[in-house]
Amino acid sequence: MSLPSLTKKINNASPGSTANQTIFGVLLAISLVHLFNxxxxxxxxxIFPILKETMSLSYTQIGWIAFAINFTASIMQPVVGLFSDKRPTPAxxxxxxxxxxxxxxxxAYASSYSAVLLAVVFVGLGSATFHPEGSKVSHMxxxxxxxxxxxxxxVGGNAGQSLAPLLTSLIFVPYGQFGAIGFTGVAAAGIIVQIFIARWYGRTIRSESFAKKHRNVGKIRPELKNRIAFAMIILISLVxxxxxYSSSIASYYSFNLIEGFGLSVGDAQIYIFLFLAAGALGTFFGGTLADRFGKRNLIFVSMAGSAPLALILPYANLFWSGVLLAVIGFVLISSFSVTVVYAQMLIPGKIGTVSGLITGLAFGLGGLGALIVGNWIDKIGISHVMQLCSFLPLLGVITFLLPSDRKLSEWTEGASEA
Structure with a gap:
């Protein structure tokens, strides 16, 4: 679908129909921008391998770059979501x-380590602003x-993540860090689409059907607050x-492949692409399977199913590394959208805040993990750290501490009646 036809679908979407109909034109548009973002x-x-080589960075410094972008997104996403829930702002x-x-x-023009840190903070701010608002648009x-x-x-976001290793191989390997200039065109296209989405957003929040639906959202009953808080802590732990684990693969596993198998930077990125592309595919199927078999069940299967494969990965040869990365990515990341919807059901009526909290924590905790992992690699070597990280998915067993879908529905209905 071309960009003009997509924007036309957004303009033609009826705000009132959001009460009971799925507006696919808007969903495709916000998914496309998610891909861009x-x-x-x-x-x-x-591009960490390129920055490490051109700026002679340590793994710890690489970890600080990952921490800077992810922590910025983590802190600001729930803030933006809270502000938007109180005062919707399409702009x-x-x-x-x-x-x-x-x-x-x-x-593109950063010539020092501090300049790179500043650049990634701006990218983190953009992500922090987009995700809670984008999730709210998809909900509407x-x-x-x-x-x-x-x-x-x-799936748009995960598809965008999966493209990054290929873009690095095609753009940053031949053109170096300056290749980032090409992404300003992608950002400009995203701004154009966002303007059309913001107009639809504005029309929708002013519509009578949206106001009626918003008034009908109930509050959480006081006797449920402690149980909901405990469930949210478990969910955040799973996130x-x-x-x-995902951050350790996306940020550092290419170094493990380069060191262990003698691959070039470009070839190593193809294996990271397999992990992320399979994750994007898993995200799409995860939501559909969760609707049929239950959200908590899907979250558990995504963790438990990937755990034994993650334990094998550090000891696999090059061929099986590619196979395992693809399967792990599909299974593990399939629960990403499901955890967001689960959290929205735990705390009804706070779509922006909850979405910002869950996705923000995903970035922030991933950044914290990347920082710690980078420090470990400098001390004990990358192969040993990858072996340690392979145990992380085993902690998914705590999924059974979450309330079942049936219990969650009872809580949600109770909140609506309050």
Whole structure:
């Protein structure tokens, strides 16, 4: 679908239909921008081998770059979500992409380590602004198909992440760090699409059907607050484990392949692409399977199913490394959109805040994990650290501490009646 036809579909979308119909034009548009946003964010860890070589950086310094972009997104996402829940502001969508545009421009011309840190902070701010607002747009356009809508939205982001290693191989390997200048064009296209989405967003929040639906959202009953808080802590712990492991693969596994098998930077990135591309595919199917078999069950299977494969990965040969990375990516990341929807059901009526909290923590905790992993690699070597990280998915067993889907539905219905 071309960009003009997509923007036309957004303009023709009826705000009132969001109450019971799925607005696929809006979902495809916000998913496309998610692809733009996350592809630009993900080229940061993808170019770590290039930055390490050209600036003579240590693994710890690489970890600080990962921490800077992810921690910025982590802190600001729930803040943006909370502000938007209290005062919906459609203009935040193009403004956020403007931050990303600035970050990629600065990265192209960054001549020092501190300049790189500043550039990635701007990219992090753009991501922090986009994700809670993008998740809210997908929720508004979902109608009665929230799982599918969230999957469509998230698959765009995961697809963008998967493209980063290929973009690095095609752009940054031949052109170096200056290749980031090309992504300013991607950011500019994202700003244009965001303007059209923001107009639809504005029309929708002013519509009578949206106001009626918003008034009907209930509050959490006081006797449920402690149980919901405990469930949220467990969910956040699962996000932490998944993000830490995914970040260790996306940020450092290419170094392991280069060191262990003598691959070039470009060839090593292809294996990271397999992991992330399979994860994007898993995200799409994860939402659909969760609607059928249960959200908690899907979250458990994504963790438990990837755990034995993750334990084998550090000892696999080059061929099986590619196979295992693809399967692990598909299984592990399939629960990404499901955790967001699960959190939205735990705390109804706070879509922006909850989405910003969950996705923000995914970035922030992943960044914290990358910082710690980078420090470990400098001390004990990359192969030993990859072996340690392979145990992380085993912690997914705590999924069974979450309330079942049936219990969660009872809590949600109770909140609506309160």
């Amino acid at each position: 996350d592809s630009m964010q993900s080229v940061i860890p993808a 935040l969508l193009p403004i956020g992409m403007g931050f990303t545009f600035t970050g990629m421009l600065l990265l 356009a979902a109608g009665n198909r929230r799982g599918l809508a969230q999957s469509i939205f998230q 932490f484990v998944r993000s830490w």
